[in-house]
Amino acid sequence: MNSLEEMGKRAAEVKYRLQVLSTEEKNQALLLAAEGLVADREAILAANEADMDAGRAAGMHMGLLDRLRLDADRIDAMAQGLRQVAGLPDPVGKLLQQWERPNGLQLKKISVPLGVIGIIYESRPNVTADAFALCFKAGNSVILKGGSDAIRSNMAITKSLRDSLARAGVPADALQLIEATDRETAKAFMKCKAYIDVLIPRGSSGLIQTAVRESTIPIIETGTGNCHIYIDETADLTKAVKIVINAKTQRIGVCNACESLVLHEKVAEKFLHALQAELAHTVEIRGDQTVCGILPEAVPATEEDYGKEYLDYKLSAVTVGSLEEAIAHINRYSTHHSDAILTGDVSHGEQFTREIDSACVYVNASTRFTDGFEFGFGAEIGISTQKLHARGPMGLPELTTYKYIVEGNGQIR
């Protein structure tokens, strides 16, 4: 028996205990875990320093080093995150539906934990605590596999959390971390269908595509966002410039950033000049012929540009003659994450939200709001770009499933 299999068995064994924990027991454990992280600060920081040393020695970029770095404030923020999850409503045991059949059978549909959740993630060590807290609050056992860069930090955080679980009288195996960080282990993990109910890959599109190909466990695809903003002929162009700049530049490396502009030809020129006046050439625009005619500094766009998630100071731009053309273009090139129309015409907004096939469809707002916290969920485990189970930002209820309870008095068919 290999170690992954042992971990799977342990997780599957404790899931039955976890799914019947009371809200009070779960919250108590989360609060103890928050205290524990703060108490274990020195050990966690020492482990993180070793990860940072290894990163520096390997020539890791500043940006990645910053994502990897922990300090007292970041550990406090992790602890605060656990307390926040303790404060959220328990998604388990909700009566979703109830009815009676003519034969007298009483049916109830009740929310229950998914069981065992596997999560593969990269880089930031705080995900270890966040992902554990959400899975645990929803009554699940979780097996985490982080990246090699953060392995020492992740191990120290996991040790602290597991110690706290034991102190709270809850099975420590509610949280397990895979310590091997190679790709082969990741692939083997994706085949542990006998023990894991759901796998959530969080990270690069390479990781997610590997999971799509390799996993026999049902997965929830997260993340890739080629988000569009369509500037309708009736848009308020002053607001439109602000929204596009916000969606493109407020944080460039995130999945809800705008990557593609679609412009009604009647307003393309006025809008692009106003946009460029604000952007001052900080964003490279890759446009079609019309766009390049308006902005001589624009780079001619290729077919590939229209489908691309740049995660960079780049933006594709295409002009269209009608709302219908805009919708067809977006449905074709979108990753179906978040797409927006900016319009002064209510019926255009309605048509757009009806016909665009994306998780989140916006009217007159920045795509940057696609986020569990911004939606008011109080938490987020990721943003689903698939259609099964969950779509868009996933909070605690998305970490549950349901079961039917059928009560009778001897009914047979």
Add this chain to the structure above:
Amino acid sequence: MNSLEEMGKRAAEVKYRLQVLSTEEKNQALLLAAEGLVADREAILAANEADMDAGRAAGMHMGLLDRLRLDADRIDAMAQGLRQVAGLPDPVGKLLQQWERPNGLQLKKISVPLGVIGIIYESRPNVTADAFALCFKAGNSVILKGGSDAIRSNMAITKSLRDSLARAGVPADALQLIEATDRETAKAFMKCKAYIDVLIPRGSSGLIQTAVRESTIPIIETGTGNCHIYIDETADLTKAVKIVINAKTQRIGVCNACESLVLHEKVAEKFLHALQAELAHTVEIRGDQTVCGILPEAVPATEEDYGKEYLDYKLSAVTVGSLEEAIAHINRYSTHHSDAILTGDVSHGEQFTREIDSACVYVNASTRFTDGFEFGFGAEIGISTQKLHARGPMGLPELTTYKYIVEGNGQIR
């Protein structure tokens, strides 16, 4: 470009038109399709006769030949099925949730079609019409792949349905049938992730396991049922005998049939004698030592028996000393489809329904009620044994997903 890819493209193209069809348009098309099936009866029966001839020539068993056979009544029943689906509530466009954020953003969560659904099924040709009707009513485009035995019948039914769609002014490509019936095509179909949103394999556990391994499309696993009935020490044994006989023998080849008995040791002897008095040795009982001691005709059970879906006149039986032991046994060996407790103690029923991790958990009723029609859904596309998206019987709402519509007046982050 191969033909699967062409079909995928056509399905993906029409899905945008299907998802905005009104309820009226969809129902009208379903009613025309029902009329069409009746009008095309001769052609469908001739195609079916050719399938039957081929089946007989290949030495197909009587049972399978009967599943394959169509006659005027069965075609009428298919047409009636389409009319029933027309009469069901439209699952698309339902406002599932609505709220406002402090920044003024207005959020709505709305049910929408999944998009393109792939279904792989075996044998019975009526599934062609049933599966089409449900997918279509939920606004989806569907690509079907039936078994080779029924290919001529499936082609004739598909032609009839597509002709009716065209007559109704709806894209005929809402329904496509893959005419190749080899396994390689099935595997290639499972990789068409670019065009298909969800794949539902319906059939043997071999087919489903192939889909788990091969599919890059998210799948919904259906069907395998090792359903348990636990006879508690407080059970009404007269009712218990009736329920077990119903669950085991009313139809032996179905996934909600009982395959495994769990008996409290205090009532095992009395119950088994009463059961055998009714069964009169028509069912082979494979039991543990205690069971074999009570019933000399019982066959000693192996470990494998406890986990088996016999689909036959066979039943495993194990004795336990407590409710907790029964729950642990069932959670270990169940396929998490449907499991029942027969008890006179309300608190035992509550503990069982809380702790058993199955899609449908029964108290004092036959497991045979796990069925979309018996649950009152008015339809069923299959019974999910996985936890993502849908669990247990799936009706029309399970063929939809949702999207978030976010309306603002210029909000940025």
